[in-house]
Amino acid sequence: MQSYDVIIIGAGPAGMHAAHALASRGQHVALIDDNPAAGGQIWRGVNNKSIQPARAALESPHITTYYQTRVIATLASQQLLVENPRDAHLLHYRHLIIASGARELLLPVAGWTLPGVTGIGGLQALVKAGMPIANKRVVIAGTGPLIWPVAVFLRMHGAHIVAIAEQQSLPRLVRFGLHLARYPRKIWQAVGYAAQLIGVPFMADSHVIAITGTTQSTGVRIQRGDHQFQLTCDYVAIGHHLVPNLDIAQSLGCDTTPAAVTTTGLLATTIPHVYAIGEARGIGGLDCAIAEGHLVAAVICRDTSAITQWQQRVAHERQLATAIAATFATPATTPLADDTIVCRCEDVTHAQLQHARDWRTAKLQQRCGMGPCQGRICGAATQHLYGWGPDAVRPPLRPARVATLALLQTISTDVE
Numbered sequence: 001m002q003s004y005d006v007i008i009i010g011a012g013p014a015g016m017h018a019a020h021a022l023a024s025r026g027q028h029v030a031l032i033d034d035n036p037a038a039g040g041q042i043w044r045g046v047n048n049k050s051i052q053p054a055r056a057a058l059e060s061p062h063i064t065t066y067y068q069t070r071v072i073a074t075l076a077s078q079q080l081l082v083e084n085p086r087d088a089h090l091l092h093y094r095h096l097i098i099a100s101g102a103r104e105l106l107l108p109v110a111g112w113t114l115p116g117v118t119g120i121g122g123l124q125a126l127v128k129a130g131m132p133i134a135n136k137r138v139v140i141a142g143t144g145p146l147i148w149p150v151a152v153f154l155r156m157h158g159a160h161i162v163a164i165a166e167q168q169s170l171p172r173l174v175r176f177g178l179h180l181a182r183y184p185r186k187i188w189q190a191v192g193y194a195a196q197l198i199g200v201p202f203m204a205d206s207h208v209i210a211i212t213g214t215t216q217s218t219g220v221r222i223q224r225g226d227h228q229f230q231l232t233c234d235y236v237a238i239g240h241h242l243v244p245n246l247d248i249a250q251s252l253g254c255d256t257t258p259a260a261v262t263t264t265g266l267l268a269t270t271i272p273h274v275y276a277i278g279e280a281r282g283i284g285g286l287d288c289a290i291a292e293g294h295l296v297a298a299v300i301c302r303d304t305s306a307i308t309q310w311q312q313r314v315a316h317e318r319q320l321a322t323a324i325a326a327t328f329a330t331p332a333t334t335p336l337a338d339d340t341i342v343c344r345c346e347d348v349t350h351a352q353l354q355h356a357r358d359w360r361t362a363k364l365q366q367r368c369g370m371g372p373c374q375g376r377i378c379g380a381a382t383q384h385l386y387g388w389g390p391d392a393v394r395p396p397l398r399p400a401r402v403a404t405l406a407l408l409q410t411i412s413t414d415v416e
């Protein structure tokens with residue numbers, strides 16, 4: 001079994017900066033991610049000047065990277081069971097940092113399972129992976145700050161953005177804009193996005209009520225005040241802001257809320273030697289994730305002057321996170337028709353879930369959340385739609401090979 005001073009789960013911006021800052025203080029670090037390279041959501045598939053220094057910083061003899069590696073179980077005695085495409089093994093840590101990031105909140109609406117409908121970040125990821133988008137007509141809808149960089153990205157790749165339909169009202173968006181005044185870099189970013197999207201119709205207070213099409217999305221029906229109208233398009237990118245990935249924290253027994261792993265100001269969770277940073281600590285954006293990567297390294301190494309410096313920076317960035325949450329974190333839901341699918345892995349409809357009391361009975365009676373995504377999509381959606389809390393998290397955290405499950409069984413039996 002390999003043993004490390006610190007294991008970091010998640011090689012996004014938060015985990016990458018934590019790894020580098022720890023290694024430069026002499027700590028032996030393991031950095032785990034299920035993607036083939038470091039970068040997380042924002043730098044997925046990117047290999048330009050913006051990411052190269054952060055990736056190069058990981059080439060330290062003090063850092064061991066485990067890519068294409070998933071955490072399958074968190075075990076007693078500060079161990080993790082991980083699996084890569086070849087085998088599975090155990091890793092031991094003195095300190096564990098959860099930098100597991102976030103995913104999009106996808107809320108059901110009529111037609112959302114049609115081919116051509118994706119999340120906002122999902123469409124960006126497909127295009128980064130090589131899907132041609134030039135000359136395709138795209139409607140971007142839902143809510144959240146992700147809309148803007150993705151709209152710019154798609155336009156730069158030749159997409160025709162038919163319209164941006166944001167749920168939030170204009171006064172609410174203006175209030176959010178006023179918060180940005182304290183973040184000059186964000187102001188410039190916002191101005192840059194606006195300049196690159198000149199000519200794209202932007203509609204606030206606009207809710208998607210249905211996506212139309214029979215075998216492929218061909219359009220989207222939107223409600224704006226008392227008025228309904230139809231837009232024609234090839235792709236609909238619809239997402240409702242982000243939700244943190246909490247499964248690892250929950251399997252360790254850390255306290256969580258639906259919005260974050262609960263931590264102290266020094267990023268400690270409620271479980272000793274376990275820390276949470278970046279989006280796992282609440283949606284705060286890139287700069288916040290980076291600052292928390294530096295802060296956690298200073299905390300673990302007891303570097304008091306760096307702690308003070310980075311704590312101030314994190315406090316500043318977290319104020320923006322509060323404004324982001326106040327503006328985007330509670331998207332409105334469109335009333336669902338009975339036949340709208342809620343769990344798209346197992347084809348469970350809204351009507352079928354009306355008899356379920358909670359997430360557990362929905363799983364047991366209807367197989368909601370029992371498919372390949374293991375509730376990563378419908379779990380957050382049902383929490384939002386019906387107020388169901390999550391079930392206890394049990395291993396395996398991700399679908400695993402039989403040999404890995406057998407190893408897990410052996411370890412569990414040995415512990416008993």
Ligand SMILES: Cc1cc2nc3c(=O)[nH]c(=O)nc-3n(C[C@H](O)[C@H](O)[C@H](O)COP(=O)(O)OP(=O)(O)OC[C@H]3O[C@@H](n4cnc5c(N)ncnc54)[C@H](O)[C@@H]3O)c2cc1C
Pocket residue numbers: 009010011012013014015032033034035039040041042043069070071099100101102103104121122124146149150242245248277278279280284285286289397
């Ligand atoms: C789909 C999507 C697209 C985005 N696009 C943009 C954008 O274009 N511009 C922008 O400014 N912001 C974007 N964001 C927001 C941006 O990702 C964050 O602000 C920032 O990257 C957060 O960094 P992080 O390190 O906290 O998390 P992330 O970047 O999310 O990194 C977390 C990493 O943890 C890994 N992980 C999680 N669980 C496990 C596990 N069990 N085993 C192994 N690895 C695991 C994930 O694969 C991921 O690589 C996007 C977010 C999402 C969800």
